[in-house]
Amino acid sequence: MDLITDAKKRAAKEALKFIKDGMLVGLGSGSTASFFITYLGESKLKVKGIPTSKASEKLAKFYGIPLLDPEKVSTLDVDVDGADEVDPQKRLIKGGGGALLREKITAKMSTQMIVIVDEKKCVKKLGAFPLPVEVARFGFAATKKEIENLGFNATLRLNKKKNHPFLTDQRNFILDLKWNSPQKITPENADLFLKSIPGVIETGFFFNLATKILVGKENGKVEIL
Numbered sequence: 163m164d165l166i167t168d169a170k171k172r173a174a175k176e177a178l179k180f181i182k183d184g185m186l187v188g189l190g191s192g193s194t195a196s197f198f199i200t201y202l203g204e205s206k207l208k209v210k211g212i213p214t215s216k217a218s219e220k221l222a223k224f225y226g227i228p229l230l231d232p233e234k235v236s237t238l239d240v241d242v243d244g245a246d247e248v249d250p251q252k253r254l255i256k257g258g259g260g261a262l263l264r265e266k267i268t269a270k271m272s273t274q275m276i277v278i279v280d281e282k283k284c285v286k287k288l289g290a291f292p293l294p295v296e297v298a299r300f301g302f303a304a305t306k307k308e309i310e311n312l313g314f315n316a317t318l319r320l321n322k323k324k325n326h327p328f329l330t331d332q333r334n335f336i337l338d339l340k341w342n343s344p345q346k347i348t349p350e351n352a353d354l355f356l357k358s359i360p361g362v363i364e365t366g367f368f369f370n371l372a373t374k375i376l377v378g379k380e381n382g383k384v385e386i387l
Contacts, residue, residue, distance in 0.1 A: 166282065169380055170280045171378070172379075172383075172384050173279060173378035174200075176384045176386075177198050178201055178202065178205060178207070180274075181202065181240065185210075186210050186238045186240075187212075187241070188211070188214065188238050189211045189218045190241065190244055191218050192261075194278050195243050196217075196221055199218060199227070202227060203227050210228045210230050212229065216331055232267075237273070238268065239272070240272055244278055244279055247285050248285065248375055248387075249285055254368035255288055255291050256366050256368050258291070263330065263334075265368075266368060276373065276374045276375075277376065279377055280377070280380075281378065281385075288367075293340075293352075294319075295336065295338075296336055296365075297363060299333070302361070304361065309362070316339050317339075317340075349369070352367070353365050353369070374386060375387040
């Protein structure tokens with residue numbers, strides 16, 4: 163087992179300490195969240211969950227975790243999910259797996275959000291990881307142009323075979339953005355500018371949502387932020 167994978171597993175296992183019988187739990191997406199779902203399924207905890215992606219749903223069903231109808235639930239006790247970047251203000255970039263819309267809805271409806279990451283996801287400043295932005299397929303070229311006019315480099319995400327655009331579970335496109343002048347724009351302002359563009363559905367910025375961040379360290383420890 164490599165050190166990063168081991169660190170992810172330790173953070174995921176630590177998150178179980180915050181789960182109690184009877185809780186309604188948001189089940190995040192991505193490699194670290196998958197470890198959490200696995201540990202949750204192997205535990206004796208009696209909970210119900212809402213998965214944030216089809217992949218997480220499949221994994222939860224495999225382990226027999228009872229699932230809720232997201233159209234009938236307005237609040238959750240806790241959401242456990244990973245992140246692509248975490249800064250010292252607990253601001254996040256998420257969406258590397260393409261599930262950012264469902265992830266943000268689930269995080270927002272939860273009383274607390276527990277973020278589980280390995281230490282390499284912790285950065286001093288957001289932006290090294292491309293910012294995922296979910297956009298409507300209709301008028302896509304115009305939306306992309308408006309985003310680029312703000313000073314971003316926007317790249318259409320492709321599927322694994324690189325022969326078609328990647329589609330989210332909502333059948334939308336993902337643009338991965340790099341900031342041309344990150345020192346001239348704050349993440350909060352970038353988020354507002356992007357959301358003002360018709361066709362932009364959601365960004366991968368997660369602000370004021372993470373209540374606890376569990377950081378798996380390569381030295382074998384887990385730090386709680």
